Amino acid sequence: MKTVEHFIEKFVPENYNIFLDINRQAKTFSGNVAISGEALDSVISFHQKDLTVTSVLLDNQNLEFTIDNDNEAVHVELPETGIMTLVVEFSGKITDNMTGIYPSYYTVDGVKKEVISTQFESHFAREAFPCIDEPEAKATFDLSIKFDQTEGEIVLSNMPEVDAERRKETGLWTFDTTPRMSSYLLAFAIGDLQGKTAKTKNGTEVGVFSTKAHALKALDFSLDIAVRVIDFYEEYFGVKYPIPLSYHVALPDFSAGAMENWGLVTYREVYLLVDENSTVKSRQSVALVVAHELAHQWFGNLVTMKWWDDLWLNESFANMMEYVSVDAIEPSWNIFEDFQTGGLPLALKRDATDGVQSAHVEVKHPDEINTLFDPAIVYAKGSRLMHMLRRWLGDDDFRAGLKIYFEKHQYSNTIGRDLWDALSEASGKDVAAFMDAWLEQPGYPVVTAEVVDDTLVLSQKQFFIGESVDENRIWPIPLNSNWKGLPDTLTEARLEIPNYSKLASENDGAFRLNTENTAHYITNYKGDLLDTVLEQLTELDAVSKLQIIQERRLLAESGEISYAELVPLLTKLSDETSYLVAEAISQVVEGLDIFLEEGSQAQAQFKALISRLMQKNYDRLGFEPKAGESDEDEMVRQNTISLMLYADNEDAVTKAEAIFHQHKDNIEAIPASIRMSVLANQIKHAETEELVSLYLDTYVKTNDGNFKRQLASALSNTKENATVERVLAELKNKDVVKPQDLAMSWYRPFLDKPFSQGAFWTWARENWDWIKATLGGDMSFDKFVIYPANSFKTTERLEEYKAFFEPQLNDMAISRNITMGIKEISARLDLISTSKVAVEEALAAVK
Ligand code: BES
Numbered sequence: 001m002k003t004v005e006h007f008i009e010k011f012v013p014e015n016y017n018i019f020l021d022i023n024r025q026a027k028t029f030s031g032n033v034a035i036s037g038e039a040l041d042s043v044i045s046f047h048q049k050d051l052t053v054t055s056v057l058l059d060n061q062n063l064e065f066t067i068d069n070d071n072e073a074v075h076v077e078l079p080e081t082g083i084m085t086l087v088v089e090f091s092g093k094i095t096d097n098m099t100g101i102y103p104s105y106y107t108v109d110g111v112k113k114e115v116i117s118t119q120f121e122s123h124f125a126r127e128a129f130p131c132i133d134e135p136e137a138k139a140t141f142d143l144s145i146k147f148d149q150t151e152g153e154i155v156l157s158n159m160p161e162v163d164a165e166r167r168k169e170t171g172l173w174t175f176d177t178t179p180r181m182s183s184y185l186l187a188f189a190i191g192d193l194q195g196k197t198a199k200t201k202n203g204t205e206v207g208v209f210s211t212k213a214h215a216l217k218a219l220d221f222s223l224d225i226a227v228r229v230i231d232f233y234e235e236y237f238g239v240k241y242p243i244p245l246s247y248h249v250a251l252p253d254f255s256a257g258a259m260e261n262w263g264l265v266t267y268r269e270v271y272l273l274v275d276e277n278s279t280v281k282s283r284q285s286v287a288l289v290v291a292h293e294l295a296h297q298w299f300g301n302l303v304t305m306k307w308w309d310d311l312w313l314n315e316s317f318a319n320m321m322e323y324v325s326v327d328a329i330e331p332s333w334n335i336f337e338d339f340q341t342g343g344l345p346l347a348l349k350r351d352a353t354d355g356v357q358s359a360h361v362e363v364k365h366p367d368e369i370n371t372l373f374d375p376a377i378v379y380a381k382g383s384r385l386m387h388m389l390r391r392w393l394g395d396d397d398f399r400a401g402l403k404i405y406f407e408k409h410q411y412s413n414t415i416g417r418d419l420w421d422a423l424s425e426a427s428g429k430d431v432a433a434f435m436d437a438w439l440e441q442p443g444y445p446v447v448t449a450e451v452v453d454d455t456l457v458l459s460q461k462q463f464f465i466g467e468s469v470d471e472n473r474i475w476p477i478p479l480n481s482n483w484k485g486l487p488d489t490l491t492e493a494r495l496e497i498p499n500y501s502k503l504a505s506e507n508d509g510a511f512r513l514n515t516e517n518t519a520h521y522i523t524n525y526k527g528d529l530l531d532t533v534l535e536q537l538t539e540l541d542a543v544s545k546l547q548i549i550q551e552r553r554l555l556a557e558s559g560e561i562s563y564a565e566l567v568p569l570l571t572k573l574s575d576e577t578s579y580l581v582a583e584a585i586s587q588v589v590e591g592l593d594i595f596l597e598e599g600s601q602a603q604a605q606f607k608a609l610i611s612r613l614m615q616k617n618y619d620r621l622g623f624e625p626k627a628g629e630s631d632e633d634e635m636v637r638q639n640t641i642s643l644m645l646y647a648d649n650e651d652a653v654t655k656a657e658a659i660f661h662q663h664k665d666n667i668e669a670i671p672a673s674i675r676m677s678v679l680a681n682q683i684k685h686a687e688t689e690e691l692v693s694l695y696l697d698t699y700v701k702t703n704d705g706n707f708k709r710q711l712a713s714a715l716s717n718t719k720e721n722a723t724v725e726r727v728l729a730e731l732k733n734k735d736v737v738k739p740q741d742l743a744m745s746w747y748r749p750f751l752d753k754p755f756s757q758g759a760f761w762t763w764a765r766e767n768w769d770w771i772k773a774t775l776g777g778d779m780s781f782d783k784f785v786i787y788p789a790n791s792f793k794t795t796e797r798l799e800e801y802k803a804f805f806e807p808q809l810n811d812m813a814i815s816r817n818i819t820m821g822i823k824e825i826s827a828r829l830d831l832i833s834t835s836k837v838a839v840e841e842a843l844a845a846v847k
């Protein structure tokens with residue numbers, strides 16, 4: 001592991017007064033920064049990356065300095081230590097890698113345009129100006145910017161503009177001094193932007209912005225959410241939003257999903273803009289992302305981790321709060337269901353693979369952050385742990401602890417322990433003792449519950465899918481049972497509770513653990529306990545149904561139970577109307593699909609079963625959205641139609657074709673919730689060259705990011721080599737496929753389909769150098785290692801995967817994912833060889 005010196009140990013910054021002159025034409029910038037602070041040593045260092053430093057002045061005297069590119073630094077020799085102001089002159093280049101200062105490209109009415117903006121997290125402020133680019137080095141920032149401005153263009157930054165009158169004469173944009181904050185939170189955006197503003201109850205100005213390629217009304221939804229979420233957090237945290245404005249800007253090119261710069265949050269367009277024809281899901285995700293970034297304005301911005309090893313704390317917390325806040329402002333959405341069906345299965349799958357990282361990991365060098373930044377762990381597992389903790393403490397103590405934490409540490413830095421201390425102070429419970437095992441250990445436990453000779457036996461062991469070494473890890477598990485008379489926590493490997501029949505007589509319903517599914521473990525019910533749970537399955541609440549199905553699926557993936565058991569479980573679900581169960585069915589279908597060969601009898605039987613299962617919802621909901629229906633109905637319809645088409649249900653196929661024809665001159669107008677299914681169905685059943693051209697042309701023309709994703713995904717259903725070739729030929733054409741969308745929108749769906757898998761896999765291997773050069777520093781680079789591992793299911797592909805990736809094991813950015821990828825594919829191969837026959841028999845036995 002690379003280690004890195006912390007520059008704050010030699011110079012403590014207080015204020016940066018930054019001037020930047022940006023030349024978009026030449027793709028360069030130049031500037032100067034007056035850095036005030038205290039030097040503790042006579043040789044100090046600032047971070048800089050790819051900057052040309054021309055001078056360093058102290059009291060107008062030139063100082064000696066050396067550029068040290070290996071350490072991304074400039075070292076400066078000082079005549080004295082103490083409080084001082086240094087002035088550094090520098091210049092740099094604007095490049096397309098979506099970090100530091102970078103351009104976004106878009107087209108309005110056929111005219112190509114650019115927005116210039118920033119992405120400084122985790123350590124890219126150093127690409128824009130020399131600074132101590134460490135989260136602990138909090139300082140205030142004064143920013144002024146000049147650029148080759150044309151009519152109507154504006155600049156946004158963290159703070160309100162000052163001296164607007166002067167700017168009208170000089171063209172110099174100046175912003176008010178920021179609060180004390182870390183360098184990674186500074187931001188600006190320059191361009192021909194449009195926006196809307198509103199005020200929170202407390203008078204904070206909230207603004208939402210986008211390029212003019214979008215309708216202004218596409219901003220209404222997020223503006224309303226942002227205002228209400230800030231009102232909620234102020235009340236919930238008991239701490240006022242700390243700065244005068246809260247701006248949000250959607251950028252055409254963006255590496256991550258969104259970024260919480262203090263007062264100027266930046267987004268991928270799909271996470272801020274809502275098109276007129278949008279799905280419930282996409283609106284929910286906008287709300288969640290806005291709420292996530294706003295949670296950081298307190299947790300992350302006001303109080304910041306001392307070093308990057310505690311980044312999980314920022315992200316897990318924000319990922320939990322996004323659900324708490326959206327649930328509070330829109331209770332009818334039942335937004336926790338989104339976590340149960342989205343983040344949770346990801347975490348449970350990934351965290352079951354041996355070799356996974358723990359939530360808290362050491363980070364010696366910030367370059368490691370991208371590599372350690374496993375979303376399934378840092379976000380999904382982390383937030384599940386936070387939900388678990390919140391339930392364990394109760395919301396009142398949780399909030400009281402947060403208030404203590406914010407008040408004590410505002411404008412300063414913390415480590416995880418500081419949060420546990422604040423929560424302990426509020427609750428009187430030993431939070432660190434409870435959380436440490438969950439955070440520092442990888443993986444999670446399975447609790448086996450069985451009755452032996454009238455004794456209820458609960459035992460825990462680490463749950464694995466695939467090859468593993470058991471290290472006898474133990475967790476303090478909140479049992480959260482629906483029965484009374486059990487201890488709150490299982491702290492031992494094994495617990496025996498005598499007199500089971502008495503316990504049973506004092507409680508109602510099937511014995512259950514982990515109610516509401518908030519604690520990070522799964523349960524393996526055995527014998528009578530299992531029989532009773534399954535007998536009562538259809539009477540349980542929807543979360544429990546989903547939970548039991550998810551748990552049985554995971555147990556099947558691990559080989560703990562037979563995969564064939566999932567088939568009779570599925571058949572119990574034909575009367576279910578909830579979204580959670582519709583999602584559960586979709587997930588099991590995805591799981592069972594790996595056993596089925598194209599055109600086989602088993603596949604036909606399976607499709608017939610799915611068609612029967614979904615018939616009731618299909619009859620109930622129909623194909624087209626009904627005015628005034630509930631959001632849940634729309635979401636269930638989306639699953640239903642997609643499953644019916646997967647099952648080749650004739651009625652569904654015919655209806656989908658009819659809807660396509662009805663809208664063929666304007667396919668964007670197909671109702672968004674069924675658009676994806678309709679577009680895919682058309683490619684499956686009526687693919688022509690013209691149809692492919694229509695999709696590709698529409699992809700380039702439309703500004704609706706969700707629609708783009710649907711078009712790409714629909715195209716992946718092709719059965720024509722010519723189409724595969726045509727798509728492959730566009731992947732490196734940035735005017736068609738933006739690098740930010742390559743992995744998720746294109747590579748993944750095509751790699752997932754047997755027909756195009758080989759060609760896409762070959763393409764990736766042949767173009768590896770280009771992928772690396774284009775996306776090497778990007779958040780999506782490791783997807784090119786992860787996606788094949790998610791899809792491959794033959795020995796041949798496993799061998800190819802190994803042959804290609806094993807020689808790259810020393811590349812820190814992908815090494816863990818390669819090892820885990822090999823395990824994942826091997827586990828799938830094992831599963832197929834052990835369970836395929838049993839699954840086929842179970843399908844044949846369905847009546
Ligand atoms: N701070 C992150 C983005 C980030 C993390 C940038 C690490 C650079 C390094 C931001 O708050 C975030 O979590 N974004 C998510 C979207 C979120 C709503 C789940 C992302 O980008 O995936």
Ligand code: ZN
Pocket residue numbers: 292293296314315318
């Ligand atoms: Zn975040």
